[in-house]
Amino acid sequence: MGLLTPHTGTLIWMLIAFLTVFFLLKKFAWKPLLNALKMREDSIANALKAAENAKKEMEQLNANNEKILAEGKMERDKIIMEGRGLKESILNQAKEQAANEATKIIEDARNSIKSEKENALREIKEHSANLSIAMAEKLLREKLVSDEEQKYLIDRLLRETRMN
Numbered sequence: 650m651g652l653l654t655p656h657t658g659t660l661i662w663m664l665i666a667f668l669t670v671f672f673l674l675k676k677f678a679w680k681p682l683l684n685a686l687k688m689r690e691d692s693i694a695n696a697l698k699a700a701e702n703a704k705k706e707m708e709q710l711n712a713n714n715e716k717i718l719a720e721g722k723m724e725r726d727k728i729i730m731e732g733r734g735l736k737e738s739i740l741n742q743a744k745e746q747a748a749n750e751a752t753k754i755i756e757d758a759r760n761s762i763k764s765e766k767e768n769a770l771r772e773i774k775e776h777s778a779n780l781s782i783a784m785a786e787k788l789l790r791e792k793l794v795s796d797e798e799q800k801y802l803i804d805r806l807l808r809e810t811r812m813n
Contacts, residue, residue, distance in 0.1 A: 655663075
């Protein structure tokens with residue numbers, strides 16, 4: 650017979666061999682295979698759950714990082730603004746202090762100039778008075794050689810001073 654039409658004896662032996670292998674596999678291999686497949690399925694499911702949990706945690710961490718980053722930027726901006734305000738305050742204080750010191754220096758210089766001017770005028774007056782006295786003395790010595798003329802001049806000057 651041909652390959653496509655097997656003998657009935659061969660078919661029976663093939664069926665007996667198939668059923669024997671089937672029962673042996675069912676009795677000894679089927680449960681361990683199913684257990685292994687079940688364990689594999691459980692481990693895959695656990696891995697998927699763990700991956701999902703990790704994904705959620707990463708999203709939470711990213712959200713927390715964004716929040717922390719935003720807070721950090723706000724804090725940085727606040728510090729920068731405080732620094733600018735402090736800088737402006739310090740500059741204004743320095744300008745004010747410099748203006749006050751300049752005014753004080755100018756006032757001190759004016760007072761010093763006024764004092765020096767008064768001293769110079771006093772010295773000039775003293776010098777001119779001394780010079781006038783010296784000149785008058787020389788003139789009188791030359792003009793009033795006699796004692797009578799000196800007495801006459803002294804008496805006249807005393808009378809004039811008493812009248813004033």
